[in-house]
Amino acid sequence: MADQVWEPISNLFPPHPAVDPNVGAKTNLSFIPRVQLAEASKADFGVRPMVAQHNLHESDMFSDAALIDLLDRFPRKNLYALTMGTDPTRAEENRLALNEGVSGADLLRAVKKGRFWLNITRVDRADGGYRQLIDELYAQLAAQIPGFAPDFSQGSLIISSPHALVYYHADAPASVLWHIRGRKRVWVYPALDERYMTREVLEDIHAGVRHEYLSYEKSYDDGAIVYELEPGQWTAWAQNAPHRVTNLDSVNVSLSTEHFTAQSRWRARVYTANRFLRVRFGLRNLSAREQGAGAIAKTVIHRLAAKVGLDPAQVKRHIPTLRVDADAPGGVVPLGEPCVASKVGN
Template sequence: MASHVLFRGSSFKESKNTRSSGAAGLRFRCVNALKISYKTMTGNYPNLLRVTKNERLRLGLAPVIAKHGLHELDIFSDSALIHLLETHPRDQLQAFTMGTDWENRHEWQPVDTAGASGVDLFNAVSKGHLWFNIFRVHLFHSPFRDLLNRLFSELTEANPDFHCFNQTGTLIVSSPKALVYYHADAQPNLLWHVRGSKRVWVYPAEDAELIDQELMEDIFASYIDEEVPYRREFDEKAIVFDLNPGEVISWPQNSPHRIRNVGGLNVSFSTIYETEPSSRRKLTYCANRLLRRTYHLPARSTKETGISARLKCLTYRGFRKLGLVPVPPRRAYITRLRINPEAAGGFEPIDDGPVLTEFSKKEFVLKKDRWGRLAAVAQAKPR
């Protein structure tokens, strides 16, 4: 890891889950990572995961960079990306632009992709100031399904105690100088970098100075997105990495992080997964939120093991089964910007008012209220 670390904050401590030694510190076992023959996987390369013994035991638990071979696959070529952008469902593709001030996350704005071809999208992101999240690529494109299965199969082979489920794949394509604001993910993920170069700031997990408990509860319960307030003094606790093609980075669950692209069109494959400990943490935080905010019970402990923690999680599961857990509101993405590969930044303003992005059109419609203001109204889900 040392060869990639640019700066290590003096206050950084590994998550409590990383302090166990050897395989005993990683009580995971892959459930649906099937042992697939190489003939059914993407390409005929040797192992895509190229890690040392120390890296494979820490991958997913600590800030660590390891090697992989995804950048050798042709599914990440220009032509392959254009085809994917052309054919991927637009309600599974989010486009955003952003500013340059890390503390002004409100400059993170959605951009509509309506009417843009795959070539338009590729040219816009290649030359502009955009960030594309292409969700669930493994469900719509068989090479990415095979790749996802292969990666988790190799993770299991590298460490038989790796135990995970609900694996999903998101392809991230972003402009040469794009950035992602300070945020924390709910579930563990591995970021497999394929093209371009990034700088990544990783901060300690479970540090109340960096992200407070109530915000983390809201993230777990899907009441807010992952972005959280950032202050520059947080950087004293960060480890800073440079990430290049052929490298995968991991960090402990819920570690806040931020990312800036530093060169070239950037392409990464983000694999999100759950583990028994990560699901238990989610239940703990969701239970605390429900019991304290809805039923006004004194529930603040984030302890994830023991009788009281187990009872709290069982209570939450029971309430959810009985329909007593409020459903978070769905979020509509409304914008005044649309893709234009010829415009500066890869987008242009929409002159005739705000529109719903393609990402939101399946779930919402825009309607005027009695004062003539446009508002997004959720469409009833089919039974």
């Protein structure tokens, strides 16, 4: 396998929206990413949890120097710093920290000494190299997985502290986690199983009216599949499967990508329509069946209602209570407090 010549095949997909010209696409893709997927795993993709290999950890795109450069260029309105506690059942301890005015070097220094993660959202819109990278990753997936035909993809780069955790949650889109630096443990729970997440909660997630965090009990772990990811591995699971993550003993870097297909978009429409009918008309326990005349009728009703303003968009957001300070012991200070360097200077 090492002697095989890999050529880009991302021209299988139509072009994505242009990189934001106000940011400046500095990075050019200087290596050919490689996605390795065993024959036996191809049928598992998007259906059940699985792990396979990639070579992103061999690229200098993810070195400290490259990450600092990216952080310095990235629009801070789309960069989120989130702290957490140590108990995976207490998602309310997840807190947003402002990062405006903090240099890329200090952000990375704070991650290394603190307990939080940086979510560099839609990194592909800010850097052309990441857009090329994601296109190539999905082109190689599509070439290896029969019937897989995403029509859109996007990605966020996640830089996180040693022992940081991501609380139990479910994402609306289908996704892939490409692990690049450090080691992390991932728990994946059964998808569309009301023992782990109710249908109404999933409706709210698809409608965008609540955070993805879910109520979690440690007994859920009895039904989880657990992986310890090393650099050079990627993992995927069924759309909407609940999952949680804990870093092990080092800084972690991962690329989280989301992809959209006709099937995944249709699921989102059905669940969003069910929520509208539940909230607006009190219709509960509607079928989540994604095929048939009933599903079509519900989505048409919801689309028409949204057009006339009967279902206004609602987005749940974190409210910042902290500020990143690389000189503070945990890398953050409460809002309103002077930074540690200022205290020392006085």
